[in-house]
Amino acid sequence: MPTSRGGGVASSGQRPGNIAMRFGGALLVALALAFALAVGAAKAHADSLADAITHFTADDFDETLTGVNGVVSSGSARAEIIVSALQNGQLMFSAEKKAVYIQDAGGHLFDAATGQPVAGAPPDDLDSVHLNNRLRGAIDAAMGQLTLLSHDPGRRYQAAQAVFKSRATTALPTLEKAIAQETDGRVKTALEQARAAILLTAPGTSQADKLKAIAVVRDRGDQDALGLLADIPAHETPVVAKAASDAIGAIQTRLAEWDAVQNLWYGLSLGSVLLLAAIGLAITFGVMGVINMAHGEMVMLGAYVTYVVQEIIRNSAPALFDYSLAISIPLAFVFAGCVGILIERCIICFLYGRPLETLLATWGLSLVLQQAVRTVFGPNNREVGNPSFMSGAFDLGGITVTYNRLWIICFALAVFVALLGILRYTRFGLEMRAVTQNRAMAASMGIRTSRVDALTFGLGSGIAGIAGVALSQIDNVSPNLGQSYIIDSFMVVVFGGVGNLWGTFVGSFVLGVANKFLEPFAGAVLGKIAILILIILFIQKRPRGLFALKGRAIEA
Amino acid sequence: MSSDTIKTYTLTRRGWLVGASSVALGLAGAFPAHAEDTIKVGILHSLSGTMAISETTLKDVMLMLIAEQNKKGGVLGKKLEPVVVDPASNWPLFAEKARELISQDKVAVVFGCWTSVSRKSVLPVFKELDSILFYPVQFEGEEGERNVFYTGAAPNQQAIPAVDYLMSADGGSVKRWVLEGTDYVYPRTTNKILEAYLKQKGVADEDIMINYTPFGFSDWQTEVSKIKAFGSAGKKTAVVSTVNGDANVPFYKELGNQGIKATDIPVVAFSVGEEELAGLDTKPLVGHLAAWNYFESIKTPANAAFIKEWHEFIKNPKRTTNDPMEAHYIGFNMWVKAVEKAKTVNADKVIAALPGIKQPNLTGGVSEMLPNHYITKPVFIGEIRADGQFDVVWKTKSLVPGQAWSPYLPGSKDLVADWVKLNCGNYNTVTKTCGGT
Numbered sequence: 001m002p003t004s005r006g007g008g009v010a011s012s013g014q015r016p017g018n019i020a021m022r023f024g025g026a027l028l029v030a031l032a033l034a035f036a037l038a039v040g041a042a043k044a045h046a047d048s049l050a051d052a053i054t055h056f057t058a059d060d061f062d063e064t065l066t067g068v069n070g071v072v073s074s075g076s077a078r079a080e081i082i083v084s085a086l087q088n089g090q091l092m093f094s095a096e097k098k099a100v101y102i103q104d105a106g107g108h109l110f111d112a113a114t115g116q117p118v119a120g121a122p123p124d125d126l127d128s129v130h131l132n133n134r135l136r137g138a139i140d141a142a143m144g145q146l147t148l149l150s151h152d153p154g155r156r157y158q159a160a161q162a163v164f165k166s167r168a169t170t171a172l173p174t175l176e177k178a179i180a181q182e183t184d185g186r187v188k189t190a191l192e193q194a195r196a197a198i199l200l201t202a203p204g205t206s207q208a209d210k211l212k213a214i215a216v217v218r219d220r221g222d223q224d225a226l227g228l229l230a231d232i233p234a235h236e237t238p239v240v241a242k243a244a245s246d247a248i249g250a251i252q253t254r255l256a257e258w259d260a261v262q263n264l265w266y267g268l269s270l271g272s273v274l275l276l277a278a279i280g281l282a283i284t285f286g287v288m289g290v291i292n293m294a295h296g297e298m299v300m301l302g303a304y305v306t307y308v309v310q311e312i313i314r315n316s317a318p319a320l321f322d323y324s325l326a327i328s329i330p331l332a333f334v335f336a337g338c339v340g341i342l343i344e345r346c347i348i349c350f351l352y353g354r355p356l357e358t359l360l361a362t363w364g365l366s367l368v369l370q371q372a373v374r375t376v377f378g379p380n381n382r383e384v385g386n387p388s389f390m391s392g393a394f395d396l397g398g399i400t401v402t403y404n405r406l407w408i409i410c411f412a413l414a415v416f417v418a419l420l421g422i423l424r425y426t427r428f429g430l431e432m433r434a435v436t437q438n439r440a441m442a443a444s445m446g447i448r449t450s451r452v453d454a455l456t457f458g459l460g461s462g463i464a465g466i467a468g469v470a471l472s473q474i475d476n477v478s479p480n481l482g483q484s485y486i487i488d489s490f491m492v493v494v495f496g497g498v499g500n501l502w503g504t505f506v507g508s509f510v511l512g513v514a515n516k517f518l519e520p521f522a523g524a525v526l527g528k529i530a531i532l533i534l535i536i537l538f539i540q541k542r543p544r545g546l547f548a549l550k551g552r553a554i555e556a
Numbered sequence: 557m558s559s560d561t562i563k564t565y566t567l568t569r570r571g572w573l574v575g576a577s578s579v580a581l582g583l584a585g586a587f588p589a590h591a592e593d594t595i596k597v598g599i600l601h602s603l604s605g606t607m608a609i610s611e612t613t614l615k616d617v618m619l620m621l622i623a624e625q626n627k628k629g630g631v632l633g634k635k636l637e638p639v640v641v642d643p644a645s646n647w648p649l650f651a652e653k654a655r656e657l658i659s660q661d662k663v664a665v666v667f668g669c670w671t672s673v674s675r676k677s678v679l680p681v682f683k684e685l686d687s688i689l690f691y692p693v694q695f696e697g698e699e700g701e702r703n704v705f706y707t708g709a710a711p712n713q714q715a716i717p718a719v720d721y722l723m724s725a726d727g728g729s730v731k732r733w734v735l736e737g738t739d740y741v742y743p744r745t746t747n748k749i750l751e752a753y754l755k756q757k758g759v760a761d762e763d764i765m766i767n768y769t770p771f772g773f774s775d776w777q778t779e780v781s782k783i784k785a786f787g788s789a790g791k792k793t794a795v796v797s798t799v800n801g802d803a804n805v806p807f808y809k810e811l812g813n814q815g816i817k818a819t820d821i822p823v824v825a826f827s828v829g830e831e832e833l834a835g836l837d838t839k840p841l842v843g844h845l846a847a848w849n850y851f852e853s854i855k856t857p858a859n860a861a862f863i864k865e866w867h868e869f870i871k872n873p874k875r876t877t878n879d880p881m882e883a884h885y886i887g888f889n890m891w892v893k894a895v896e897k898a899k900t901v902n903a904d905k906v907i908a909a910l911p912g913i914k915q916p917n918l919t920g921g922v923s924e925m926l927p928n929h930y931i932t933k934p935v936f937i938g939e940i941r942a943d944g945q946f947d948v949v950w951k952t953k954s955l956v957p958g959q960a961w962s963p964y965l966p967g968s969k970d971l972v973a974d975w976v977k978l979n980c981g982n983y984n985t986v987t988k989t990c991g992g993t
Binding site: 134378 | 728768775778781784791814834836
């Protein structure tokens, strides 16, 4: 984006625009488009286009709106290119030269009206044409009408959605034409819904057509449909009003059902975050019994490793950006793991069996680590980007599933399975279990217990580092990152049962889902309090958590 | 308090320690032996803990302003000497450090605090020891202290104009409101004021939704989908966000992920500035709004000079400037002018000299210290740009004077603060007495 030249308010005197708008932007565009259909000749196109474009040089919101309407009504083939450039912030102007350009990603300038490349140095006062939300709405509506007949089904679908929102009556002729020639089922439905939206709100539609339109909108059944139906004017005939209120009732019932599914999904997503944050602690606290208050800082270190990796990639190999997380995972594991081993060797190994001292020492350590990171990287948040496969969302029935949450659930499960595998099937896992269950016996069987202790702590810390890579995608990367997860992590491990990975697994998902089902009723603050109270009550009943270890192991 | 302008500095062991530590921190090169020739300025901002993210920058900008003033020859012919302490985001420690600054280091004035709770924590100290605090952050108002000068925005200098803008045609003629905030005193008071204001403007109860989330909240899925559902009632909806710093990044990420665009449901924020956006990919957020009294993108010669100086001082051309930094710029220059007018740094005389002092701000206007210890400020509405800066889309026609007590709250509508004529911070205009309701 070439906006680094700054928007500013060089001429803010006029720009904070006038409030007296007689028509909605969408309606103006629509009227203009209707006018455009009446006008024909190509010569006229060129002239009216050039006229319209000069409005963009005024640096005033109302003038820009006039410009957009002019460009659309010119009927020129370049209208779509110009409006889309405006939408993407690529339409530039020079007030001095009264000229308007389109700037491509490489910074090259093209004349907006003709599309010819501009030779020579760009003008000194080059600036992008500024937009506000009113203009963006008008532009979206204009783009919708301009692309209804596009060759690309995806764009036609978007156009139909834009028209559904703008409900511009004058889009109707184009819409009818588009429906008649549409072959793609999904796009056709969207187009028909757009037509229904226009018919419902336009004056002069017959009652039978309105009822048909309500049925179409009712089938759409989402929140936009609800908004449209709730907006039906009060002076409708009783039949139409009744049909609308019935449809609203039906949609609300359907949405309420989907709400439960959505809460479940949110709960699973929160559970996966809790699992990631807690699973390292399940090793250091759950298996080894070390009250590690610096656990959150291991998560934070993992997030900072991701930041450093992304910075290096951005500066030296931008093409690899989508792989940045894959590269960060092993590095974060190794780095946080090494820090963990260092902590174990230097501090914790002197404190086994003294929980109070361990608690204080690791808490102090967490402050030291935070301040160290603050000194090196500064106290501000660091930007960690989402790779393209983790951005955006898709609709699944009535719920919106965001990709980053989906990937984090998969990732949490993968980490859990891998950890189970290490504990169950490797020699190190066997030694680890032996040492934690009966240290003296393990030592007499020839296991170097102190080495196993260090490696176990390193493993727990390394897993926390990996969690940091994932959490950097949804949370702030700042020195405080770890603090917000340490309480939740202990909660999960204690609730699930100390010393059992499955306890942590079930515990995190139960807490996640319970939290998300409570939140809509109780609110975020009360919901959290309620969960804490429930856990306290639960621990009174079952002090060893959901999955208590039985037998002699617990005595060791 | 003695009228002596500068406290004589005894060469105690502690004095050496303070001096040595400030040298060690690289914050000031002055030796205690030279202390008699300087005027000390206290800087009370957290450099560690959760608030370091916001406050460290303010410490830096104060050091820059003091260095700049010293280049011009200092104040009253004496150099200024910064004394930096770290209250570590710990509210009781703020009071302790404030006491240390005033009674041991003998500073003439303190610039500091960010959260309201830290300000409330130091208030008794400033009253007891009779010193001056400049507070640079937008806050909930409802306070009028003799020893405090509020250079940040009161609710009528930020929240109310932002709501007015959203109600206008350019702002989208919003009819339905979500007041989303972090659960502490600033959002709760601001939302109370806004709720009363909206109702007075004829907004129905069912068109206002108020939500609170805990500090550092990171799982915004449910909250955002609640906003989405609330916004689909067929009326134009907007979110007024008083969400606190750290929780904002996940909030905006979730908005972007769930596809809530500014054209559908605009979010206007009171705590999101250039610094907060620096940790964020802002492309999905283009068009969301913020209300401030200053934006880095505003083009004036004074602002350009300030930004240039800041970049040179901090040795990083990527660092942004923000609203509380401008507040310190205004506050510091007002203090310098007041000291020069009073010809002393004696707190009582400077407090008396401050009201009426005028100082050009960085956006082209001239701010004035008012008798209620608030200042006049312009209000800007900015839209987030793809590069993390703001585009000003609306501004007030003239500077808005800060109100200490909101006229929209039942408990405070009759109160005024006036330290010039009434010599009272909570004068009740109905009962004609000083002392609140």
